[in-house]
Amino acid sequence: MSVVAPVKPNAALLSFSAATHEIHNLERPEFPRQEVVLHGYLGSRTDLSRNLYFVPLLSKDLSHSIQIVSSAKSIGGREHLAHEKLKCLAFNTPVVVRGLLKVRVPAASKDLGEIKKIKTQEVELWDVQPLNESPKDIVITPETIFPPEKRHLQIRQEKKLRDALAFRSKTATTCRDVLCKDFGFTEVETPVLFKSTPEGAREFIVPTRRRGMAYALPQSPQQFKQILMASGISRYYQLARCFRDEDLRADRQPEFTQLDLEMSFASGEDVMVCIETLIRRLWNDMLNIKLPSPFLRMTYHQAMSTFGSDKPDIRLGMPIHRTGDFLPAGLISMVTSLADPILEVMVFQLGANDSGPGTTRKFVNSFLDSPEGSQFNDNSDGGPGIFVYDPKKPMEGLGPFGFEAAKEIERLLDPEPGDLIVLQARKNEAFHGGSTMIGNLRLALHKAAAVQGLVPAPKGFEPLWITDFPLFSPSSSSEPGQGGAAGLASTHHPFTSPKSAEDVDLLLSNPSKVIGEHYDLVINGVELGGGSRRIHNAEMQYYVMKHVLKMARERIQEFSHLLEALRAGCPPHAGIALGFDRLIAVMLGRDSVRDVIAFPKSGKGEDMMVKSPSKMSEEVLKTYHLQLRDED
DSSP states (O other): OOOOOOOOOOGGGGOOOOOSSOGGGGGSTTOOSEEEEEEEEEOOOEEEETTEEEEEEEOTTSSEEEEEEEEOOSTTSHHHHHHHHHHTOOTTOEEEEEEEEEEOOOOOOOOBTTBEEEEEEEEEEEEEEESSOOOTTOOOOTTOOOOGGGHHHHHHHOHHHHHHHHHHHHHHHHHHHIIIIITOOEEOOOOSSBOOOOSSSOOOEEEOSSTTOEEEOOSOSHHHHHHHHTTTOOEEEEEEEEEOOOOOBTTBOSEEEEEEEEEESOOHHHHHHHHHHHHHHHHHHHHOOOOOSSOEEEEHHHHHHHHSBSSOOGGGOOOOEEOTTOSOHHHHHHHOOOSSOEEEEEEEOOGGGTOOHHHHHHHHHHHHHSHHHHHHHTOTTOOOEEEEOOTTSGGGGTGGGHHHHHHHHHHHHOOOTTOEEEEEEEOSSOOOSSBOHHHHHHHHHHHHHHHTTSSOOOOSOOEEEEEOOBSEEEOOSSOOTTOOSSSEEESSOTTBOBSSHHHHHHHHHOGGGOBBSEEEEEETTEEEEEEEEBOOOHHHHHHIIIIISOOOHHHHHTTHHHHHHHHTTOOOEEEEEEEHHHHHHHHHTOSOGGGGOSSOOOTTSOBTTTTBSOOOOHHHHHHTTOOOOOOO
């Protein structure tokens, strides 16, 4: 860790002249010969002689530069004094420059990497005032790569990061503009210090100085926004900070931002219309891309059946088909030991891209031997059956299917020479969760083939709604949900409404069959957000918690504030939350949300720059009545 040496404070650093112009504005030719004051960073100086220097002055946002000409004219004159000061200043020093703006003969020199040069103007240096020092131990070159511990230098160095943050800001402004002006929403901030309630995710707890008392950081503003619906706020939204103590991955952070909204006297259809309008506006204004109207819709069952995922990337094609009962018993026993399996098949069209059967065999063998592919061989339901369609082989390489089944596969998939046919078994049970094994294999195969250039990387944007999710899913030790005794957990959260009157009846007889009025927005295989129509009746909400989820009385009591709000004549309402970090990442084509967040957490949930989380001292533990337990 670098240490700042103690020096006498320099009062001159606190007082400086205001800029008369921004550097990027000097690109316009209409400025006459005039005195200017500019703010920015010194670039790398070029010394033509002891008495003549050229140095670029980089704009405050590091987007443009203008050439500063420094010459030692008369000894003791202002130009000479400025020249001597400039000689002592290091690269990247923040400065105030005063001088004469002059016309410059347009230079043929290239831009400074991603920094655009002002080529028609230059500044004759009259004075330069350093506003801080640039230490010699910080070396910044176009090739320098800074670690996460130097996030401030990462942002300063990488234009891509700064552009993403600027894009994020403009996108937020557009969201506010559309929701407020076009749809009449009211922006309302909800508390960050909340209480622990079993919505589904693990929470962050904030201890207080009151013994045994703690806040919880909100997983989302869900309960507060429903209370607002009972408060006469007809259309609420905010860019909300949310917190979940979950395992991390590329598209997940322990703290994140979501565009959160709710509408009273509304159904899910009203929310989807609003969001489609907003998303089309964002793509049009920010990316100059027109998205389709309306967005494609697909039920959860259709998505899982056809693409093996509840957030399918439909750009890839590769639909999945259920085989029916035409497969021979011998082939089924080769791919699975399950007693009564469901068999699904898909074709990966490699042959259409001039990949012959030999190339396909080499690709699939290397894939299944790789760390990314080996997991599919270890599937407890059975590894995939892999077949390369090859007219030079007996029965085109489909011999294990037998003659009749091979013909049926050709009719179903219409393969071409070099195509890859995949057969996969799964348990004969209703879909639950977010994907099937063949759905995961579909994505992994396409990604690996694209990396090797066997298929083009998918392009464009394909938005769709996934609807009609099961209202409840089996709970597990890793996903305990609301902690009830029924073996069920809410698929979305416990406040989602059944979709129809028939589904309300099923709450009484067969809750696992109930469909919820729940909808997810998916673009290019990324779930941008999810929403639902809410249960607005206190009696139904209590019934779901008590008799369906079988939550303990004390857990239900934690929702007493919400039940009381619903009891006070709360109108029907629906809403949605879009992951704002994820939205920006998808729009910019970034693989990780860390690339669109100023100060992201690492894969371990750590801020590498500020070194958080930090250990609690004994004094802090005592203040909050805490004691560390010995590890088991």
